[in-house]
Amino acid sequence: MSPNIPRASTALQNLTVLDLSRVRAGPTCARQFADWGANVIKIEAPERLEGGDPIGGPRHAGDFQNLHRNKRSITLDLKSEQGRATLLRLAEKADILIENFRPDVKRRLKIDYPDLKAVNPRIVYASISAYGQTGPYETWPGFDQIAQGMGGLMSVTGLPGQGPVRAGAAVADMAAGLFAALGIMVALLERERSGEGQYVEASLLAAQIFMLDFQAARWLIDKVVPGQAGNNHPTSIPTGVYKTKDGQINIATTGSPTWTRFCKAIGAEHFLDNPNYASNALRVQNRDAMNADIESVLASNTSAYWIEQLNAQGVAAGPIYAIDEMFADPQVKHIGVATAMKTPDRGTLQVVRQPVSLSRTPSKVVMHSPERGEHTDEVLAEFGFSAGEIEELKKAGAT
Incomplete structure (x- = not known):
């Protein structure tokens, strides 16, 4: 299935990704595939089911626009039988599914890996959670700052004696999303040999601990408990x-x-x-x-x-x-970290491009972040739904 849509690259144009994730870690993972040309379909709940403040921030704000470019959006009510059946039908033709529900939620909705594997044994199913899919904290809600604290980063950030300090960027979220994307790519490479998909799991907690790197090794190997060193490197002086x-x-x-x-x-x-x-x-x-x-x-x-x-x-x-000074630096301008994205409502915006370059199949920003459900009809049609079936889903409130 190769829908005639703009592609950010030819590198992954043969892949179709169902993105059920929200907030940051999951969307970061999905963006890796969108920016390299995969057909990424962002699956969102119908607006009537999301009361209050939007999850992931205002849709037209810079954060959302930077995070969801190169994706298309459809709406599905996964709590309805029709919505769940539609997801399974999409999964039959998909290569990847990404989700970051709490582990108990996807089991309750019956959209866990075994459910999707039953309809498509080749699918690579990636789950991103706060603390892991099992264990004493599996049902706890989690966010980046919680993982920074539990994962040790806040104990080594800041001035000596200052007390815990969070990093100024979403380190745990971003790392979990990027490691999940790497795991998916490994699974896809293995699928070329075995013909089977598999389950990929990442968590904010594990990713944050991995990101400690030498600080973790100082304890595990040398039994030194690292502390805050402020702006001084802990071991390399000056x-x-x-x-x-x-x-x-x-x-x-x-x-x-x-x-x-x-x-x-x-x-x-x-x-x-x-x-x-x-x-x-x-x-x-x-x-x-x-x-x-x-x-x-x-x-x-x-x-x-x-x-x-x-x-x-x-x-x-x-x-x-400061951030504005950084983007004005001549080297930053030379390497082209900021790139243009045309939007229908806010004109041309600048977003951060992929930090890695490929010589033959470069990544581009070719689509603005979508409106909720902007592509529902066209995506369903591409997956073989008839006009009558699409209308029935609308009448049932499943989209």
């Missing part, structure tokens, strides 16, 4: 935020050769003769005194000057931007 004559910059110095280049770049070769700074271990031990010495040197010139000097000597350094 790495952190340093004041200059007119602001602050990031500097990252790893290993003795880089430390030597750093001292020469800022004209502080005498640091190399200080016995308190002779090794990384000593620099960790004397971090506060060393940072004060570094800032006394950096205070003599501007951020732009030091960034140029340090990078010229092979020492990583960069500005610390």
Whole structure:
């Protein structure tokens, strides 16, 4: 089935995705497929069933527009028998289904993996939950900040003694969505050999713990409980935020050769003769005194000057931007992170493109985020529903 719709890429144009997910983690997963050309069908509840504030934020706000581009939308009442039967009929021809209901909800609706596998053994069914599909917390509601706290991130974010601090971006949500997309791709590759789909599971909690990376390893292997280090790197010294004559910059110095280049770049070769700074271990031990010495040197010139000097000597350094400043940076403009999306109601908007590029099958933004149910009739027709069947579903309130 290859409907004649705009495709963001030719890379995944043979895939059809049913996206039942909401909020962020699931839609992030689905966006990975939409941006690479899959036929992604966002399945939403009819508006009458969603009272109060919209789930996932206002439809025409920037967040929703950035998250749901390149998808089409249909409405289905999955609590109705007709709506459930329609979903199963769609699933017969789909490759992927993505959902992030609480585990008990999809079982109650009878749209769990066994239900869909029965009609399509090739389907790859991906579930994204807060804490996992089983276990003591399986029915708990969960959101990004809860996972950040439970997953340890908030304990290592912020200044020493400050108390827990959430990261400024939805780390757990985004990671769970991206890992789920990776799992789906692995399952699709395996399907090429076996001919069978399978069940893919991701959770905000597991994704957040995985994202701790070396901080998790410090405990699991070395039995060190990491704490808050503020803007200082916990183990690589000196790495952190340093004041200059007119602001602050990031500097990252790893290993003795880089430390030597750093001292020469800022004209502080005498640091190399200080016995308190002779090794990384000593620099960790004397971090506060060393940072004060570094800032006394950096205070003599501007951020732009030091960034140029340090990078010229092979020492990583960069500005610390507000979001508007970041998008104005010449390198950010050069790599084209922001891309245009035409919308019927808000004109041309700028959204963030995929951060990875492919030479033959690049990703583009070709469709604005859809209105609720905007494509219900055309999608159902593409899946073989007759005009009479579509009308009957409308009369029954199933769409």
